Amino acid sequence: MGVDMVDPAHPPSRRAPLRWAVGGVVPWLLLAAGEAVWIGVDKRMPWLHILIGIVTVFGAVVAASIVPLWRYRVHRWELGPQAVFTRTGWLVQERRIAPISRVQTVDTYRGPLDRLFGLANVTVTTASSAGAVRISALDVDVADHLVAQLTDIAAIGAEDAT
Known part of the structure; x- marks a missing residue:
């Protein structure tokens, strides 16, 4: 019995x-704050401050x-009767298929930004060496x-998980 290859259909929220935009821009804002302190302390080489400032603004933009729009176009997931399918990434893309019979745990994670935006992340741990x-x-x-569905489906075949 094989798993049919399905192109995941469901996008994130x-x-x-x-x-993702807020989470992606925060490190750049911290870098900009560090650069502002550096400019205040060291006035030498103004050309270097300008160059680093331009790179920082470009990175933040x-x-x-x-990045968030590209990720949204790529990220997809699907729960089929035999497997969980995902496609993730933006620069490097990954497609994963986790057979339901290999599901060991199903977890949710909500970091501070996730809670702020009313989002959650689901992690399906399997017996795969490739990870969750x-x-x-x-x-x-x-x-x-999704967690309730996965838990119900995994419970039906609980004797198969390794």
Whole structure:
């Protein structure tokens, strides 16, 4: 019995790009704050301060606009009768298939930004050496429903998980 290859159909929440934008721009803002302190302390080489400032602004713009939209176009998930399918990434893309018979645990995770935007992440741990399958940036009710479905399906075949 094989697992049919399914192109995952379900996108993350519509709030996911905003959450990813905020999460992506925070490190750039911290870098900009460090650069502001550096400029205040060391006035030598103004050309270097300008160059680093330009790179920082460019990085923040990419992290806040391009990356979240690209990730949203790529990220998909699907729960089939035999497996959980995911497609993730933005620069490097990964497709994962986790057979339901190999599911060991199903967890949810909500970091501070996730809670702020009303999102949750689902982690499906399997007996795979490749690690867990992660479904990111779901609406909380969708994540709760998915966890309940996975738990019910996994319980039916609990004797098969290794």
